[in-house]
Amino acid sequence: MTATALAFDLGGTDLRAAIVTQAGEVRQALTVPTLAREGVDAVLDQMTSLAKTLMAGTDGTIAGVGLGAPGPLDPLAGIMVAPPTLSGWHDVAVVKRLSARLGLPVFLDNDANVAALGEWRHGAGRGFETVLFVTVSTGIGGGVVSNGRIFHGRRGLAVEIGHMTISGFGPTCLCGNVGCFEALASGTALGHRGADAALRPGGEKIAAAQSAIGRPGARAVVEAARVDDPVALALIAKEAEWLGIGLTNLLHIFSPDIVVFGGGLSNAFDLLIGGIRSVVATRAMSAYRDVVIVRAGLGTNAGLVGAAGLVFTPSSSATREDRHQT
Amino acid sequence: MTATALAFDLGGTDLRAAIVTQAGEVRQALTVPTLAREGVDAVLDQMTSLAKTLMAGTDGTIAGVGLGAPGPLDPLAGIMVAPPTLSGWHDVAVVKRLSARLGLPVFLDNDANVAALGEWRHGAGRGFETVLFVTVSTGIGGGVVSNGRIFHGRRGLAVEIGHMTISGFGPTCLCGNVGCFEALASGTALGHRGADAALRPGGEKIAAAQSAIGRPGARAVVEAARVDDPVALALIAKEAEWLGIGLTNLLHIFSPDIVVFGGGLSNAFDLLIGGIRSVVATRAMSAYRDVVIVRAGLGTNAGLVGAAGLVFTPSSSATREDRHQT
Numbered sequence: 164m165t166a167t168a169l170a171f172d173l174g175g176t177d178l179r180a181a182i183v184t185q186a187g188e189v190r191q192a193l194t195v196p197t198l199a200r201e202g203v204d205a206v207l208d209q210m211t212s213l214a215k216t217l218m219a220g221t222d223g224t225i226a227g228v229g230l231g232a233p234g235p236l237d238p239l240a241g242i243m244v245a246p247p248t249l250s251g252w253h254d255v256a257v258v259k260r261l262s263a264r265l266g267l268p269v270f271l272d273n274d275a276n277v278a279a280l281g282e283w284r285h286g287a288g289r290g291f292e293t294v295l296f297v298t299v300s301t302g303i304g305g306g307v308v309s310n311g312r313i314f315h316g317r318r319g320l321a322v323e324i325g326h327m328t329i330s331g332f333g334p335t336c337l338c339g340n341v342g343c344f345e346a347l348a349s350g351t352a353l354g355h356r357g358a359d360a361a362l363r364p365g366g367e368k369i370a371a372a373q374s375a376i377g378r379p380g381a382r383a384v385v386e387a388a389r390v391d392d393p394v395a396l397a398l399i400a401k402e403a404e405w406l407g408i409g410l411t412n413l414l415h416i417f418s419p420d421i422v423v424f425g426g427g428l429s430n431a432f433d434l435l436i437g438g439i440r441s442v443v444a445t446r447a448m449s450a451y452r453d454v455v456i457v458r459a460g461l462g463t464n465a466g467l468v469g470a471a472g473l474v475f476t477p478s479s480s481a482t483r484e485d486r487h488q489t
Numbered sequence: 490m491t492a493t494a495l496a497f498d499l500g501g502t503d504l505r506a507a508i509v510t511q512a513g514e515v516r517q518a519l520t521v522p523t524l525a526r527e528g529v530d531a532v533l534d535q536m537t538s539l540a541k542t543l544m545a546g547t548d549g550t551i552a553g554v555g556l557g558a559p560g561p562l563d564p565l566a567g568i569m570v571a572p573p574t575l576s577g578w579h580d581v582a583v584v585k586r587l588s589a590r591l592g593l594p595v596f597l598d599n600d601a602n603v604a605a606l607g608e609w610r611h612g613a614g615r616g617f618e619t620v621l622f623v624t625v626s627t628g629i630g631g632g633v634v635s636n637g638r639i640f641h642g643r644r645g646l647a648v649e650i651g652h653m654t655i656s657g658f659g660p661t662c663l664c665g666n667v668g669c670f671e672a673l674a675s676g677t678a679l680g681h682r683g684a685d686a687a688l689r690p691g692g693e694k695i696a697a698a699q700s701a702i703g704r705p706g707a708r709a710v711v712e713a714a715r716v717d718d719p720v721a722l723a724l725i726a727k728e729a730e731w732l733g734i735g736l737t738n739l740l741h742i743f744s745p746d747i748v749v750f751g752g753g754l755s756n757a758f759d760l761l762i763g764g765i766r767s768v769v770a771t772r773a774m775s776a777y778r779d780v781v782i783v784r785a786g787l788g789t790n791a792g793l794v795g796a797a798g799l800v801f802t803p804s805s806s807a808t809r810e811d812r813h814q815t
Contacts, residue, residue, distance in 0.1 A: 235776060293642045309640065316619045316635070316744025320776055323741040328734055328772070330668075331656040340772050342656075408654055415649040416742055418642025446654070446666050450561060450570075450646055 168474035172466030175248025183471030187285030202251035229470030231277030270473035279306025281469025286460035295419035298426035348405035350381035357384035368392035407442025425459030494800035498792030501574025509797030513611030528577035555796030557603030564645035596799035605632025607795025612786035621745035624752035674731035676707035683710035694718035733768025751785030
């Protein structure tokens with residue numbers, strides 16, 4: 164019989180759940196809009212209900228429950244601290260509460276770490292010893308899997324790469340500093356530069372893309388670049404430069420065997436990778452220049468596959484109980 | 490009988506060797522000037538000779554040989570690649586050659602990783618799960634020990650923190666980039682700023698310290714600061730700011746339980762720590778602000794104690810043989 168896990172990908176918009184096999188196969192995925200404004204119990208009720216539906220439809224044993232959730236959270240203590248997209252979730256012992264409801268061991272980690280684990284187990288990072296997963300969307304996040312373990316650091320707070328200072332100038336970040344990787348290189352940052360360009364002469368193609376999409380954002384810049392708009396291409400080149408500077412730092416810091424590039428902006432990976440590689444070739448020390456940089460392989464399933472991975476690679480996880488046994 | 494290891498701390502100036510107990514006690518340390526310009530065999534002869542002297546004086550069994558050496562080197566393959574301070578050392582399979590000479594297993598790692606391991610086992614980082622060791626001297630290096638293992642990354646090249654870009658301006662680094670942590674915050678950088686200040690009005694105290702020492706450098710700035718020279722104190726404050734910016738990045742990236750500050754500039758730790766903490770308190774996200782930052786505890790013995798640690802914590806080491814067994 165195939166070993167399976169129950170996997171949850173909890174976001175501020177959608178709550179996804181599935182049975183996932185040890186081989187990374189996603190079965191019976193269900194998605195519901197997260198009751199994000201209705202507090203902890205409402206969401207735990209949703210999860211319990213999804214679990215019952217999924218478990219009723221499976222004939223095998225469920226080895227455990229994996230939960231990928233928005234940070235900040237403490238995977239070591241099994242506590243979600245204060246996710247900005249979920250109202251009322253302050254210091255919630257979600258591992259304990261969900262485990263009591265489902266009668267199964269629960270493993271928690273933040274969404275970027277879970278996606279990193281998923282890409283290492285079954286995606287673009289498979290077979291590599293040290294995998295750096297970087298997700299570039301609204302913000303920039305990351306996760307490192309090394310020797311089969313998520314690199315957690317104190318309170319599971321490691322690889323908060325979005326707030327790495329890479330410049331002495333630039334827009335002020337939400338964190339209050341200037342020069343954060345995220346403030347310069349996130350999809351949001353690219354979208355802002357696109358919105359500015361759309362107001363200036365030459366920005367007509369970007370402006371048209373914004374109108375067609377219904378709002379400004381990175382996607383409008385990417386779509387204009389895909390029809391060879393020179394202004395959009397210049398913005399993409401600048402975006403690749405900032406990404407390259409940040410990634411070069413991370414190459415020196417983690418020396419990954421592979422960089423897996425995910426998040427919304429990975430849809431423009433083909434447009435960005437040339438510029439990123441050029442910056443790495445210029446800025447990285449020679450021993451780091453040939454590191455493989457690829458687009459994430461699991462797409463929207465990374466969260467589910469990775470959450471199941473928390474169950475199947477227990478040493479990768481770090482619930483307090485588990486750590487004390489090792 | 491106490492388990493002991495034979496430890497080498499190989500530098501471009503000095504070669505140190507000692508018997509080190511499993512408890513981290515350094516016995517019979519010997520130091521000779523490294524025959525750095527005379528090639529590989531000359532240095533291996535020195536090591537063999539020191540080993541024989543030390544082993545003749547010990548009554549117990551030597552569990553193995555630990556070697557801390559200048560990078561770049563590949564601890565996984567046991568190869569020293571091209572240390573700039575040792576002539577003729579290009580792609581030397583030092584683990585294999587030294588093991589053949591001494592008839593003992595040999596464990597190799599770079600000096601910053603070895604010092605990190607030493608501080609974790611027996612120094613300021615003892616008892617902490619994730620230790621970030623930062624050494625600030627001529628350059629800036631680092632090592633991370635997490636869950637009892639040195640964080641190596643591909644080819645053992647991780648934690649090359651000196652070439653992390655933290656600014657868009659500043660002096661050009663030896664690596665060719667602008668804005669490297671090392672180019673802005675190393676002892677060398679502080680010494681250059683001191684030498685500039687010494688030539689300007691108000692720089693008399695620093696100039697006097699340079700004359701007394703015999704050359705410009707960070708030490709002259711530190712000595713002038715110790716007698717409350719305002720120009721030197723301003724340079725120390727700027728140095729602390731750069732160190733704080735770089736350390737804040739590393740707090741977000743590694744989330745260490747403790748930062749252990751070593752290297753030559755750790756002699757000025759008391760002068761720097763206030764400014765460093767102030768920058769961390771301003772720039773780090775709140776969850777990272779209370780991380781302990783302390784001065785290294787082992788001083789010049791960190792290399793020897795850490796090299797022995799490679800023998801006594803085999804999972805921390807990463808020679809190819811060892812890794813393939815795990």
